[in-house]
Amino acid sequence: xxxxxxxxxxxxxxxxxxxxxxxxxxxxxxxxxxxxxxxxxxxxxxxxxxxxxxxxxxxxxxxxxxxxxxxxxxxxxxxxxxxxxxxxxxxxxxxxxxxxxxxxxxxxxxxxxxxxxxxxxxxxxxxxxxxxxxxxxxxxxxxxxxxxxxxxxxxxxxxxxxxxxxxxxxxxxxxxxxxxxxxxxxxxxxxxxxxxxxxxxxxxxxxxxxxxxxxxxxxxxxxxxxxxxxxxxxxxxxxxxxxxxxxxxxxxxxxxxxxxxxxxxxxxxxxxxxxxxxxxxxxxxxxxxxxxxxxxxxxxxxxxxxxxxxxxxxxxxxxxxxxxxxxxxxxxxxxxxxxxxxxxxxxxxxxxxxxxxxxxxxxxxxxxxxxxxxxxxxxxxxxxxxxxxxxxxxxxxxxxxxxxxxxxxxxxxxxxxxxxxxxxxxxxxxxxxxxxxxxxxxxxxxxxxxxxxxxxxxxxxxxxxxxxxxxxxxxxxxxxxxxxxxxxxxxxxxxxxxxxxxxxxxxxxxxxxxxxxxxxxxxxxxxxxxxxxxxxxxxxxxxxxxxxxxxxxxxxxxxxxxxxxxxxxxxxxxxxxxxxx
Numbered sequence: 001x002x003x004x005x006x007x008x009x010x011x012x013x014x015x016x017x018x019x020x021x022x023x024x025x026x027x028x029x030x031x032x033x034x035x036x037x038x039x040x041x042x043x044x045x046x047x048x049x050x051x052x053x054x055x056x057x058x059x060x061x062x063x064x065x066x067x068x069x070x071x072x073x074x075x076x077x078x079x080x081x082x083x084x085x086x087x088x089x090x091x092x093x094x095x096x097x098x099x100x101x102x103x104x105x106x107x108x109x110x111x112x113x114x115x116x117x118x119x120x121x122x123x124x125x126x127x128x129x130x131x132x133x134x135x136x137x138x139x140x141x142x143x144x145x146x147x148x149x150x151x152x153x154x155x156x157x158x159x160x161x162x163x164x165x166x167x168x169x170x171x172x173x174x175x176x177x178x179x180x181x182x183x184x185x186x187x188x189x190x191x192x193x194x195x196x197x198x199x200x201x202x203x204x205x206x207x208x209x210x211x212x213x214x215x216x217x218x219x220x221x222x223x224x225x226x227x228x229x230x231x232x233x234x235x236x237x238x239x240x241x242x243x244x245x246x247x248x249x250x251x252x253x254x255x256x257x258x259x260x261x262x263x264x265x266x267x268x269x270x271x272x273x274x275x276x277x278x279x280x281x282x283x284x285x286x287x288x289x290x291x292x293x294x295x296x297x298x299x300x301x302x303x304x305x306x307x308x309x310x311x312x313x314x315x316x317x318x319x320x321x322x323x324x325x326x327x328x329x330x331x332x333x334x335x336x337x338x339x340x341x342x343x344x345x346x347x348x349x350x351x352x353x354x355x356x357x358x359x360x361x362x363x364x365x366x367x368x369x370x371x372x373x374x375x376x377x378x379x380x381x382x383x384x385x386x387x388x389x390x391x392x393x394x395x396x397x398x399x400x401x402x403x404x405x406x407x408x409x410x411x412x413x414x415x416x417x418x419x420x421x422x423x424x425x426x427x428x429x430x431x432x433x434x435x436x437x438x439x440x441x442x443x444x445x446x447x448x449x450x451x452x453x454x455x456x457x458x459x460x461x462x463x464x465x466x467x468x469x470x471x472x473x474x475x476x477x478x479x480x481x482x483x484x485x486x487x488x489x490x491x492x493x494x495x496x497x498x499x500x501x502x503x504x505x506x507x508x509x510x511x512x513x514x515x516x517x518x519x520x521x522x523x524x525x526x527x528x529x530x531x532x533x534x535x536x537x538x539x540x541x542x543x544x545x546x547x548x549x550x551x552x553x554x555x556x557x558x559x560x561x562x563x564x565x566x567x568x569x570x571x572x573x574x575x576x577x578x579x580x581x
Contacts, residue, residue, distance in 0.1 A: 002266050003058050003122050003287075005096030005202025006241075010250050010268045011060065011283045012100050015091040018061070019046060022088050024104065028068040029076035033142065035129060036066060039088065049288075050120050052127035052142060056291060059100060059120045061284035064292065075131075078140045082106055082116050082131060089115070094163065095171060096202025098122040123164065128155055136161045169201040172242060178235045185223045185231055192226060192234065193219035200238070206265050206273075211237045213273045241269060252286035253277045254293070261428060263293035296430055303433040307424050307440075314445060315417050322410045328403040335396035340365065341374045342389035345382055352382035416484075416562040419508045422538060423483035431465050432482060439485050439563055467494070470532065470581045472525040477515040480532055480581070484564030487511040488557070491566060497553035500526070502533040505546040505573060509537025511564070513552065531579025539578065546573050 022041025029035045034051040050059040072080070086106035093100055100120045108114045116139075117132040129142040138159050145155040153162050170177040181199060188195055196208040203211075212219035215233040217226065226234075244251075245268065255265040255274035265271055268283045280286040344361045345352065352359055357378045363370045376385050420436065427433050440446040467490045468480040479494065481487035491501060491511045500514040500521055512533040514521055530547040539545035550571035557566050 002204060002206050002290075003098065004204030004207060005098050006204075006207060006245070007268045007283065008098045008100060008122060009093050009096055009202065010245060011287075012091040012093045014250075014283050015048075015061075015100075015102075018042070018044075019048070019088050020090050022046070024083050024086050024088065027076060027079045027084055028066070029073050029079075029142075030066045030068050032073070035076065035079065035142070036062075037083075041088070050129055052121070052129055054125040054127065056294075057122045057124060057127035058287055058291065059122060060287040061282070062288045064288065075129075075140055075142050078131060079118075082139060083118065086116065097163070098202075099163070119161065121164070126150075126164070130155060130161060132161050167201075170199050172200050172202065172238055178238075181235065182231060185226060188223040190223055191220050192217060192223050195223045196234070196238075206267065206271065207269075209273050210267075210269070210271055211241070214241075245269065250283055252280040252283045254280070254286050254290045262297050263290050266290040299430050300427060300433055303430065303437075304424055304427060307433065307436065308421065310446075311417055311421050311424065311440075315414065315421070318410055318414050318417060322407065322414065325403040325406040325410065328399050329407060332396040332400040332403065335393055335400050338389050338393035338396055340372075342386045342393060344372065344374060345376075345386040345389065349382045349386065352376075352385075354378070354381045356382075412562065412565070415508070416565060418538075419484055419564050422508045426482060426536065429465075435465055435485055436483050439483065443562065468581065472514075472528050474522050474525045476517075476519075476521060476525045478525075478529045478532060479513045479515065480536055481511040481564075482536070484562070487564040491552065491555055492557060495552040497551065499552045500529070500549055501552045501555050501568065502529050502547055502549040503568070504533050504537035504539055505548050507538045507545075509533060509539070511566075512536070526574065527576055528579065530574045530576040532581055534576055534578035535580050537578075542578065544575055544577055546575055548573050 019039055019041045022039040024037055025040050026038035027035065028038075033053040034049065037048040037050075039046045039048060047062050047064075048059070049062040049064075051057055083104050083106055086104035089103040089105055091100055091102050098121070100122070102118045102120070104116050104118065105113055106116050115134045117136070119128075119130040119132060121128045121130070128145070131139040131141070133139055138155065138157055138161050140157050141155045143155065145153075147154060152165055155161075170180060177200070184199070185195070190198065193205065193208040193212055196203055196211060197205055200208075209219050211234060214237045215230070217230050217234060250268035251270050252268055253266065253270045254263050254277070255267075255271040256262060256276040256278070257264050258275065260276045265274065266286050266289075268286075270277055270279070278289075280289065340363070344363065345359065347364070348359070348361050355378050356376050358376055359374045360371050361374060363372045376382075377388065380388065420440065423436055424433070427436065437446060465482070465486065467486050468482055470478045470480065472478055479490055481490045487510060490513055495501065495513045496515075498518060499516050502512040502514070503509055510533065512529050514525060514529050526549065530549065533547045534540070534542070534545040537545070548568070548571045550568050554570040555566050555568045
């Protein structure tokens with residue numbers, strides 16, 4: 001619950017600074033939970049986004065583009081009727097509750113000025129957006145709530161708006177709050193972070209943990225077990241947080257998980273409990289970035305899992321086909337022996353009789369004249385036995401030749417699918433997943449998404465992402481393909497013949513190219529690029545890995561080869577540690 005009362009209080013101040021006095025020019029309801037108000041203020045255009053989605057309730061400025069339904073919902077029509085063209089008087093909060101009220105001076109149907117209010121309640125599953133008249137009567141709400149849903153208060157047209165029930169928490173700006181905390185601490189068995197959450201207005205779990213981290217106190221320690229010095233440290237950090245927000249202003253931040261890839265939290269202050277923070281100029285920018293990153297991660301994660309399952313099934317089928325063909329190969333690899341049996345029976349046909357179950361014949365192909373025992377069908381004549389072996393020979397030879405070709409083809413397919421698996425697992429953006437989906441479609445693995453050509457399909461086809469670019473410590477440009485399509489484009493189109501091409505040895509991995517610009521490449525850059533080639537491969541977590549390198553002119557793509565598949569010659573091998581860019 002990072003959208004807590006402290007953040008709400010500070011983002012309301014940000015809105016007042018940017019939007020107060022502005023005119024509402026457009027209003028859209030993009031889905032059942034969310035609205036966007038376009039505002040012209042202080043010579044700039046702003047878009048105020050508000051959502052009461054239970055999993056992502058929030059309000060912030062955004063520069064994202066959203067699609068709106070062709071026909072506006074009833075709530076949107078009412079917002080336009082009462083607020084369009086209105087002047088924003090200000091944004092108001094009630095202490096550190098998670099409620100923002102936007103007051104708007106609008107013109108009614110008679111041309112008279114009248115104050116309307118749009119209330120944004122950011123309270124998880126109880127979030128709502130409510131339009132009020134000047135007397136605080138509800139005109140409408142984006143979500144209607146009657147007594148069957150909430151016995152405490154109804155949110156319905158014509159009802160008088162009342163605030164949600166107080167949680168009986170303490171205002172952190174009052175000195176008396178901390179006297180009470182000190183008094184209660186000695187008898188509470190709660191963990192300190194849980195205790196702060198239960199007693200302080202506006203503090204979310206992430207902020208309570210942050211206070212503990214800043215104070216150097218274990219968040220899981222019982223309050224009653226804290227020393228007076230530890231309690232004073234906790235109180236001082238709470239006071240300092242509020243003082244800094246008031247005097248220095250917010251320091252909006254988005255926090256990332258241990259590998260810096262997934263956005264996990266945000267706030268209007270730095271989150272020192274996480275090793276990676278990205279800071280923004282405005283709270284809205286941080287909130288907008290967090291939900292964009294979260295949405296992208298959720299989409300990418302879901303698409304990744306779907307594609308992985310799909311490719312795993314393809315790999316499973318290919319592996320079973322390989323096993324079948326390997327068995328066929330082994331069963332029929334001695335097909336020449338069957339031809340020999342037929343020839344020896346034919347050569348000795350007059351010395352053989354029907355009813356014999358075997359024949360010991362001289363192998364005239366053998367220099368030593370070995371005797372071969374040949375099984376016979378006693379119900380067949382010698383000629384029929386010879387024909388039977390010729391027939392078995394032709395069948396075995398055909399099966400062997402087919403299996404031999406299939407094994408080569410299936411092994412290449414398995415190698416290709418493993419490279420696709422690697423690219424899927426390494427993908428971090430929706431665009432990268434779309435590019436891989438396109439590749440699978442072009443290779444005939446995925447049927448057309450909607451069978452018919454559609455704008456969506458055309459949009460997916462047009463997605464092309466440039467290879468990752470890194471500048472080496474010596475100033476050389478290093479390009480890294482992140483999937484098979486990028487690998488092909490990088491090696492076959494972007495790279496020049498005198499550039500250096502690198503690839504992990506005997507593993508699936510990315511193509512890496514050093515742009516030489518006609519210069520000699522120092523060993524340090526070669527080692528750096530080799531480290532990247534090892535990192536972007538299945539040898540990523542090995543302590544050391546072998547990487548092959550050669551000039552691009554020695555890298556060829558065989559006719560009909562799958563994306564990313566190449567052959568190379570005149571190469572050297574370097575041993576290096578995998579290196580993350």
